[in-house]
Every structure is written in C-alpha cells, then in structure tokens.
Amino acid sequence: MNLEKLTYAVCDVALELGDFLKQEVSKLKTTDIQTKGLHNFVTYVDQESERRIVEKLTVLLPGSGFIAEENPALEPGEFTWVIDPLDGTTNFIHGVPLYCISIGLMHQNETIIGIVYEPNLKECFYTWKSAPAYLNNDIIRVSPTPTVQEALFATGFPYYDYSRLDDYLKIFKYLLQNSHGARRLGSAAADLAYVACGRYDGFYEYGLSPWDVNAGGLLVKNAGGIVTDFRGTENYIFGKQIIATNNSLYAEFFNLFTAWKKESD
Secondary structure (H helix, E strand, O other): OOHHHHHHHHHHHHHHHHHHHHHHHOOOOHHHEEEEEOOEEEEHHHHHHHHHHHHHHHHHOOOOEEEEOOOOOOOOOOEEEEEEEEEOHHHHHOOOOOOEEEEEEEEOOEEEEEEEEEOOOOEEEEEEOOOOEEEOOEEEOOOOOOOHHHOOEEEOOOOOOOOOHHHHHHHHHHHHHHOOOEEOOOOHHHHHHHHHOOOOOEEEEEOOOHHHHHHHHHHHHHOOOEEEOOOOOOOOOOOOEEEEEOOOOHHHHHOOOHHHHHHHO
C-alpha cells in the first residue's frame, strides 16, 4: 500500500467535503439541529458529510472498516477509517468559522494516516506513517517552547461527563496563573493540528472519542511531539483523555495530572 498516494487522495476527499460544509452553513435552520445527548448536537450536514466520506473512502480502500461518529452501525476491520465529518458542530450551528473534517486510518491498532482539514482557512494538515507532518505542502513541527510558564495551551471543556470536573479545573486554573494562557477553539481536531504546527505548545482534554483525536494525535507525533493519556500511556485514542505537547515541556506539564495518576496507582 502506497500510504503517501493514499493520503493525498484522502486530502482531496476532505477538501471536497469542506466545500460542502461551507455551502451548507448559511442554509442551516434551527429545525435542522437535533440533540444526541446533553450539549451534543448533530445536523443533516454532519450526517450527509459522513455518508459522502464513507462512500469515497470505501472506493479508495475497498474492504476497509469504519469507526464513525454518526453511524455506530459501521464496523472496524483490519484497516479502519476513523472519521469525524464535522468536528466543531456547536461552532458550525452558531456560525463560528472554525470546524474541521478529521480522517484517520488505522491498521489494526496503529494509526497510519492522519488528516485534519479546516475549510474556513483552507488549511489541510496531513501525515502518514514514518513521514513528516504537513500543512498545505509545507513541513510542520511542534514548538520549541521549553517550559509551561512560556507556553500557550488549548483545551476543551467537558460537555456531558462532569465526574472529574474539579480535577480538570485545578489544571485549568494553574495554567491561567502560570502560563501564557489556555484557549478553547471548540474543535479537538483543530487543537491538535495547531499543536503539530507550533501555534499551541500543548493540548489536553478528557471525555473525547476516537474520531476526535485519532488523526490529530498522529499529526502531533509525526511533527515531533508527544501524545499520551493522563496516566502517561498511549491509550489516548480509546481512553477518553489526551495530553499532546512538544518534547521539551511534556514532563513538566504531565506532572499537573497528579489526581489521574494516583487513581491508576
């Protein structure tokens, strides 16, 4: 399998679907918005975007499986696409111009392709196994920022699982007082892509799903960063928690997650 060729073909799929998202954002009505759970929304745009992605990726890699946000009936396989057709739905329905298409490909338990496309800025982040990470044909790297004090972080607020909210807010408060700050874009895929290209120095969040972090996690790693869960293991894709930073400040930042580490002792 030529991963480079396949990656560029998937980038074309993402760009095409990005045009569809931008065409539909101004057409969206309140009646088009459905609720899947607490603060968890879906529209016909998410569903149609996913349908188109599945159709096109099936042609590119026949026999592959899927882990997809809007269709839990789809099943994984030896090669499994992990897709979010619209990461940042809340932004989308409010007309906030930051949302992404996230597409990853796993071979068994290893992610081998990762693509995040933000259509408003026309920024396509992509990588494949043993390759650099790219933004629109240019190689990207994580930042060289050496300390938390000098770093800018991104995070996302939990919208349904509040069981660890106090622990989470302690970290957030520490960063507000001891770093350049913490930002919330509303799209984990964008947050990870921005860590990969050095705009952010680190990102953390809990309560996420595989389609939120699969592609972006590979981008960060192939851009020279470190990605783990809050306990320091690599179970960030299915473990519902993620830390992503550059190499220099990972150890210092990781030490902030004392409550989670104690739970695993």
